[in-house]
Amino acid sequence: MDMNPDNKQGLVRTRLGRTELEVSEISLGCWTLGGPNWNQGAPVGWGDLDEDEAVRAVELALDLGVNHFDTADVYGNGRSERLLGRVVGPRRKEIVLATKVGWFAGTAEHAYCPLNIRHQIEQSLENLNTDYVDIYYFHHGDFGPDDRYLDDAVEVMRNLRREGKVRFIGQSAYTQEDFEKLIPKVDPDVLQGSAHMLNLKMIGPDSRVAKMILERDLGFVAFSPMAQGLLLDKYSADNPPVFPEGDNRRRSIWFKEDFLHLMEPKLAALKQRFGPNTADLVRASLQYLLSYPAVSCVIPGFRNREQVEMNLGAAGRPISEEDARWIYGLFEGLAKVD
Numbered sequence: 001m002d003m004n005p006d007n008k009q010g011l012v013r014t015r016l017g018r019t020e021l022e023v024s025e026i027s028l029g030c031w032t033l034g035g036p037n038w039n040q041g042a043p044v045g046w047g048d049l050d051e052d053e054a055v056r057a058v059e060l061a062l063d064l065g066v067n068h069f070d071t072a073d074v075y076g077n078g079r080s081e082r083l084l085g086r087v088v089g090p091r092r093k094e095i096v097l098a099t100k101v102g103w104f105a106g107t108a109e110h111a112y113c114p115l116n117i118r119h120q121i122e123q124s125l126e127n128l129n130t131d132y133v134d135i136y137y138f139h140h141g142d143f144g145p146d147d148r149y150l151d152d153a154v155e156v157m158r159n160l161r162r163e164g165k166v167r168f169i170g171q172s173a174y175t176q177e178d179f180e181k182l183i184p185k186v187d188p189d190v191l192q193g194s195a196h197m198l199n200l201k202m203i204g205p206d207s208r209v210a211k212m213i214l215e216r217d218l219g220f221v222a223f224s225p226m227a228q229g230l231l232l233d234k235y236s237a238d239n240p241p242v243f244p245e246g247d248n249r250r251r252s253i254w255f256k257e258d259f260l261h262l263m264e265p266k267l268a269a270l271k272q273r274f275g276p277n278t279a280d281l282v283r284a285s286l287q288y289l290l291s292y293p294a295v296s297c298v299i300p301g302f303r304n305r306e307q308v309e310m311n312l313g314a315a316g317r318p319i320s321e322e323d324a325r326w327i328y329g330l331f332e333g334l335a336k337v338d
Contacts, residue, residue, distance in 0.1 A: 010315050010316035011024045011025065011026060011064070011065045011066065011312065011315045011316070012024070012025040012026075012315065012316060013025070013067075014296055014297060015219075015296075016096075016189075016190060016219035016221075016296050016297070017189060017190055017213075017217055017218045017219025017220070017296060018189055018216070018217040018218065018219070019135075019167075019168045019189050019190060019219060021068075021096050021134060021135075021167075021168070021219075022067075023067060023068035023096050023296070023297050024065060024066050024067050024068055024297065024315075025290055025296075025297045025298070025315070026066070026286060026297070026298055026300070026311055026312055026314060026315050027066060027067075027068035027069065027070065027096075027221075027297050027298070027299045028058075028061055028066055028068070028069050028070070028299055028300065028301070028302055028308070028311070029070045029071075029223050029224075029299035029300060029301045029302075030069055030070060030071040030075060030080045030083075030084060030301070031045075031071070031072070031075050031080065031223075031301055032049070032301040032302065032303050033049060033054050033071070033075065033076070033079070033080040033083050033084070033303075034049075034071075034074075034075030034076025034077070034079045034080040035047070035048060035049040035076050035079060035246075036048065036076075036244065036245065036246025036247060037074070037075070037076050037077060037079075037246055038246055039074060039103055039104065042248075042251075044074065044103070044246075044248050045075070045076060045246045045247060045248065047243065047244050047246075047247050048244070049303065050303075050304070051083060053303070053304045053305070054083055054303060054304070055083065055086065055087055056304075056305055057302055057303070057304050057305045057307070057308045058083070058084065058087040058088070059087055060305045060308050060309070061302075061308045061312070062087070062088075062091060062094075062095075064308070064309075064312050065312075066308075066312070067094060067095055067096055068095070068096040068098070068297065068299075069084055069088065069095065069096075069097060069098070070098045070099075070192075070221065070223070070299045071084055071097075071098070071099050071100075071128075072099055072100035072101075072103070072137075072139055073099060073100065073101055073103075073104050073120050073123065073124050073127075074100075074102075074103040074104040074139070077104065078123065078124075078127050081099060081124055081127035081128050082127045082128075084097070084127075084128060085127050085128040085129035085130070086129070088128070088129070088130075089128075089129030089130065092129075092130050096134045096135070097128055097130060097133050097134050097135075098133065098134060098135035098136075098137065098170065098190075098221075099124045099128065099133050099135075099136060099137070100136070100137040100138070100139040100170070100172060101116075101117055101120045101121065101124075101136065101137070101138065101139060102137075102138055102139030102140050102142075102172075103139050103140065104120065106119065106120075110143075110144050110148075110149055111139075112138070112143050112144065112149040112150075112152075112153040113149060113152075114149075114152045114153065114155075114156045117153060117156045117157070117160075118156065121133075121136065121160055121165055121166070125165065131164075131165070132164055132165050132166065132167060133165070133166055133167070134167045134168060135166075135167070135168050135169075135170045135189075135190050136157065136160065136165075136166040136168075136169060136170060137169075137170035137171060137172045137190075137192055138153065138157070138170070138171050138172065138182075138186065138188075139172050140172060140173060140174065140178075141171075141173040141174070141175065141178030141179070141181070141182055150182075150185060154185065154186055157169050157186075168189040168190055169186065169187070169188045169189055169190075170188055170189065170190040170191065170192060170221075171183065171186050171188035171190075171191055171192070172191070172192040172193065173191075173193060174193070174194065175201075176201055176202065176207065176208050176209050179191065179193070179202070179209045179212065180208060180209070180212070183212055183216070183218075188218065189218065189219065190218065190219040190220075190221060190296075191209070191213060191218050191219065191220050191221070192220070192221040192222075192223060193209070193220070193221075193222070193223070194222070194223055194224045195222035195223075195224070195225065195289055195292075195295065195298075196222075196224055196225050196226060196227045196231060196285065196289065197227070197231055197285065197288060197327055197330075197331045198227055198230075198231075198331055198334055199224075199227070200292075200328075202220070202222075202294070203220065203222070203289070203292045203294045203295055204292070207294070209294075210292070210293075210294040213294040214293060214294060219296040219297075220294050220295050220296050221296060221297055221298075221299055222289050222295050222297070222298045222299065223298075223299050224301075225285055225286055225289050225298045225299070225300050226281075226282065226285045226286075226300060227254060228249055228252070228254070228301075230254045230255070230263065231267070231270075231281060231285050232278050232281050232282065232285075233267040233270075233271065233278070233281060234278075235255060235260055236260065240255060240256060240257050240260060241255050243255070262334060263334075266330055266331060266334070267281075269330055270284060270327075270330070273323070273326065274319075274323075278310065279310050279313050279314075282300070282310050282311060282313070282314055283313065283314035283317055283319075284319060284323075284327070286298050286300060286311070286314045287314055287317060287318050287319045288319060288323075288324055288327050290318065291318065291319060291321070291324045
């Protein structure tokens with residue numbers, strides 16, 4: 001891994017698994033840029049978004065050296081992709097763009113129907129103001145009853161790669177079982193999964209997926225590295241947050257009174273060890289994940305310039321092995337809650 005001397009934040013660049021892509025270890029996830037959204041009646045988005053401020057935030061990230069942005073067709077039903085396309089289009093050759101297919105089915109029986117994948121990649125390319133994406137992910141591991149759509153979906157994905165519309169194939173999933181089943185069949189170049197202090201199932205020392213990542217030289221992109229803000233001590237058990245309609249956190253146990261009570265002493269201990277400010281918790285959260293050999297990069301979310309600066313402020317400031325062991329012990333009792 002090499003430091004980029006032109007980068008004011010000292011971002012580390014790293015090879016993304018077996019691909020030829022060099023990405024900033026702290027990259028950015030763009031789920032929040034989709035704003036509120038629903039899919040099949042369930043809230044899958046975030047709160048309202050100031051698009052002008054979001055554009056300025058992306059511009060700042062580019063200026064500070066971020067070269068990898070991750071989005072998906074379902075994030076605001078294309079809104080996140082379109083916002084990125086407005087900003088990134090003119091600088092396309094410098095940027096690693098990743099998007100996903102799988103949650104938005106349109107009029108198809110299933111989102112992984114071959115025609116739907118074809119339709120979605122064309123729409124995503126238009127949204128992103130580009131003629132190719134660097135990484136195109138299957139967004140989840142549900143390929144229909146008895147994996148009905150798996151073989152055809154993989155064939156379409158490989159055809160898109162041959163056609164030059166997709167450079168590398170990615171697989172996102174939510175369980176070790178899905179990754180174990182799909183890695184041999186999809187043969188992805190890059191994996192993406194949730195990872196944070198409460199969730200080490202894909203990257204931890206006993207993870208079967210982590211073993212596959214290292215054996216196959218796969219890149220692993222860690223999303224939700226701060227557990228959707230839970231690890232930043234923003235929420236009080238005495239006054240639990242009420243998220244707006246269309247925000248996926250409305251249904252999460254993490255933000256309910258009982259779980260927030262469990263988190264309070266953990267977060268107090270983190271602050272005592274790493275510092276009292278939100279930026280200190282951001283650094284601990286991001287660098288903790290980057291201390292795991294299976295992790296290539298993290299993609300924290302953002303909504304404004306302040307959050308971009310805070311995320312990138314963690315760059316080049318790793319935690320010690322002793323710190324990593326301490327964090328593991330602190331959350332060991334809660335780590336199975338997901």
